[in-house]
Amino acid sequence: MRRVLLWMAGNPWLRERVPRLWFARRAVRRFMPGEDLSAALDAAERFRRHGITTLLTHLGENLTRIDEADGVADHYLGLFDEIGRRGLDAEVSVKLTQLGLDLDPDRTYTHARRLAERAARLGSVLWIDMEGSAYTERTVAFxxxxxxxxxxxxxxxxxxxxxxxxxxxxxxxxxxxxxLVKGAYAEPAAIAWQRKADVDRSFVELAMKLVQSRRAGRAVRIGLGTHDVRLIEQIAARAAAVGVERGHLEVQMLYGIREDQQRRLARLGYPVRDLIAYGEHWYPWYMRRLAERPANVLFVLRQMLP
Ligand SMILES: Cc1cc2nc3c(=O)[nH]c(=O)nc-3n(C[C@H](O)[C@H](O)[C@H](O)COP(=O)(O)OP(=O)(O)OC[C@H]3O[C@@H](n4cnc5c(N)ncnc54)[C@H](O)[C@@H]3O)c2cc1C
Known part of the structure; x- marks a missing residue:
């Protein structure tokens, strides 16, 4: 099921048609507050009331025309203005292919740098998402x-x-x-762990590598981008045992998923950041959310009922 949904995520024919289906549009609202910027910012204000900061992303990836990247960069510059105006502790996360990496890496760099400099003026951070493995090396080098x-x-x-x-x-x-995230794409066994137990073990080992380097004095910021509360608590216990407190482990989760746990972890003293995605190009991103938990497909089907 996961593989089929991930195949569907990359299919251009479906990408064109599914977003027009009324029940799909209704179902996607579970994972995003709306398609426009103001819905995302209003949601960020609601999270702020619970002591939860946010991470905003305007959905889109794998542009086919480089001039579209200029529009994306302008959109994000406007987003920073709004974040500043509303006084939100909201950071921004982008995909490099949304800034034109497939088409013109130099222009992508210029855009990313402009966005990072704008973020710096707000005392904020620009995040780069990780996409499929065809982009890993380029993204790390970038x-x-x-x-x-x-x-x-x-x-x-x-x-x-x-x-x-x-x-x-x-x-x-x-x-x-x-x-640190588990990873959302279909990758071959030659380069990626396939079994959930192996991915979870790797997640804990890598998180502990970050914890150990923090303990050794490096100024690494550790974000645990997972809804797996069991893993978060396991990592926090092991980190505390070596003297790194939970205040240094930032929990990052997605809008609409385990929000009860987001609030609980915030109350326990973890810094919690909710990633709010918005925009009209939600199809591939939404299909990856379904692939993470195929039971979500039932939710989509239920939207067809009156
Ligand atoms: C803030 C953030 C940023 C991310 N950025 C990236 C990125 O840049 N690149 C990338 O490849 N991946 C990214 N991901 C996705 C990530 O790789 C995983 O695919 C996703 O988080 C699901 O795995 P999990 O860690 O939550 O653990 P899982 O073991 O999949 O899930 C643990 C539990 O969380 C709940 N859950 C998880 N997913 C869902 C869902 N879709 N719907 C409902 N419940 C769910 C379920 O209760 C499940 O039992 C990001 C995830 C987060 C939270």
Missing amino acids: YERLKADCPNVGIALQAYLRRTAGDIERLLRLDPDIR
Whole structure:
């Protein structure tokens, strides 16, 4: 089921048609507050009341025309203005293919740098999402270059990839902001763990690698991008045992998923950040959310009932 949903996520014919289906549009609302920016910012204000900060992303990926990237960058610059105006502790996360990486890497870099500099003026951070494995090396190298120019940038790394321990080793010297996630794409066994138990074990080992380097004095920021509360608590217990308190483990979860746990963890003293996605290009992103928990497909089907 997971593989089928991930195949559907990448299918251009479906990408064109599914978003027009009324029940799909109704179902996606579970994972996003709305398609427009103001819905996302209003949601961020609601989270703020619970002591939860946010991470905003305007959905879109794999652009086919480079001039679209200029529009995306302008949109994000406007988003930073709104974040500043509303006084939100909201960071921004982008996909490099949404800024044109497939088409013009130099222009992508110029855009990313402009966004990071704008974030810096707000005392904020620009995050780079990690996409499928065809982009891993390019994304890590892009991050190294951007980090040298702008210290306030973060990167997502995927625990299912066998290479990630090496990537962490490579990035640690930069005092990086790292969001560790399990990984959302279909990847072959040659490069990625396939069994959930192996991915979970890798996630804990990599998180502990970050914890140990923090303990050794590195200014690494640790983001645990998972809804797996059992893993978060296991990592927190092991971190506390070596003297790294939960206040240094930022829990990052997605809008609409385990919000009760987000509030509970915030009350327990974890910094919690909710990622709010918005925009009309939600199809591939939404299909990956279904693939993470195929039971969500039943929810979509239920939307067809009166
Ligand atoms: C803040 C954030 C940023 C992310 N950024 C990236 C990125 O840049 N690149 C990337 O490849 N992946 C990214 N992901 C997705 C990630 O890789 C996983 O696919 C996703 O988080 C599901 O795995 P999990 O860690 O929650 O654990 P799982 O073991 O899949 O889930 C643990 C529990 O969480 C709940 N849950 C998980 N997913 C769902 C869902 N979709 N619907 C309902 N309940 C659910 C279920 O109760 C499940 O039992 C991100 C995830 C988060 C939270």
